Amino acid sequence: xxxxxxxxxxxxxxxxxxxxxxxxxxxxxxxxxxxxxxxxxxxxxxxxxxxxxxxxxxxxxxxxxxxxxxxxxxxxxxxxxxxxxxxxxxxxxxxxxxxxxxxxxxxxxxxxxxxxxxxxxxxxxxxxxxxxxxxxxxxxxxxxxxxxxxxxxxxxxxxxxxxxxxxxxxxxxxxxxxxxxxxxxxxxxxxxxxxxxxxxxxxxxxxxxxxxxxxxxxxxxxxxxxxxxxxxxxxxxxxxxxxxxxxxxxxxxxxxxxxxxxxxxxxxxxx
Numbered sequence: 001x002x003x004x005x006x007x008x009x010x011x012x013x014x015x016x017x018x019x020x021x022x023x024x025x026x027x028x029x030x031x032x033x034x035x036x037x038x039x040x041x042x043x044x045x046x047x048x049x050x051x052x053x054x055x056x057x058x059x060x061x062x063x064x065x066x067x068x069x070x071x072x073x074x075x076x077x078x079x080x081x082x083x084x085x086x087x088x089x090x091x092x093x094x095x096x097x098x099x100x101x102x103x104x105x106x107x108x109x110x111x112x113x114x115x116x117x118x119x120x121x122x123x124x125x126x127x128x129x130x131x132x133x134x135x136x137x138x139x140x141x142x143x144x145x146x147x148x149x150x151x152x153x154x155x156x157x158x159x160x161x162x163x164x165x166x167x168x169x170x171x172x173x174x175x176x177x178x179x180x181x182x183x184x185x186x187x188x189x190x191x192x193x194x195x196x197x198x199x200x201x202x203x204x205x206x207x208x209x210x211x212x213x214x215x216x217x218x219x220x221x222x223x224x225x226x227x228x229x230x231x232x233x234x235x236x237x238x239x240x241x242x243x244x245x246x247x248x249x250x251x252x253x254x255x256x257x258x259x260x261x262x263x264x265x266x267x268x269x270x271x
Contacts, residue, residue: 004197007258010059011251017064018254021054025070026249045085046073053168055261073167077174081167084179088160091180095156102152147206154202158194159184165264172271186267194263201256208241208248 011018025047033040050070057065073081162183166172172179187194 003193003259003262004200007262008255010262011255011258014058014062015254017058018055018258019250021065021067021070022051022254022257024067025051028070042082042086045089046071046078046081048085048164049073049081049168051257052164052261052264055257056165056168056264059258059261059265077167080174084163084167084174088163088180092153092157092160096150096153099150099153102148103150154198155195158191158198159187161194161198161260162186162264162267165261165268166271169268169271171268177271182271186264186270190263190267197259201252201259204248204252208244 029044029047032044036043047070050073053069053072054065057063057069160180160183163179166177166179166182166186167174172182
């Protein structure tokens with residue numbers, strides 16, 4: 001908890017040293033992935049090295065990093081940066097597929113008719129119309145199974161969370177050390193602490209994704225309802241969710257990165 005509060009305080013204190021460059025990196029990544037849909041997801045990986053370098057530089061010196069540092073992952077060890085980050089993403093993606101399989105099997109075990117049941121569908125329509133979900137037990141069960149199924153993905157991404165920071169660290173020699181294995185070794189003895197720290201943020205990001213799925217799912221119903229019965233009030237849920245988007249981008253995400261940065265600064269002596 002002390003690391004969580006320290007990271008929040010540090011983020012707020014050095015907010016304008018961090019946000020402009022993180023924002024610029026996000027713009028570059030969104031533009032590249034938009035114009036080059038498939039290959040773009042690989043080409044933007046070195047930006048994560050640049051962001052890790054910038055946050056680590058600010059954490060160590062409390063000075064503003066230069067904009068050129070954003071491209072350090074492209075200028076130095078470009079191909080190995082892409083290789084190791086891609087491997088980390090690939091392993092994480094495979095663990096996510098495993099999570100999807102676990103979720104499917106658990107749903108079959110609990111109730112193979114739950115997702116397609118008339119009761120759940122009626123409650124979704126009720127949620128759209130009245131902003132109420134009276135089948136709360138089913139919703140809690142569904143949320144619990146999702147969190148349980150995501151454990152493999154959650155653990156794998158946690159183990160590799162130090163990889164961008166290692167690749168950005170001048171002390172780290174990629175020719176002699178594997179950043180994936182080094183990340184796992186560095187975090188030994190800190191798994192439980194980092195697990196609970198990340199879990200707090202995962203709950204926030206789960207809220208964002210639930211809102212996104214809800215909005216996407218409800219959009220056709222809203223369109224039909226607007227045509228047939230007039231304007232529909234979106235209600236408090238969507239309003240709160242929309243307000244949470246800028247909060248996530250401008251505070252929660254930088255705070256999340258700073259938690260990992262400060263932990264890396266604490267552990268980098270083990271490299």
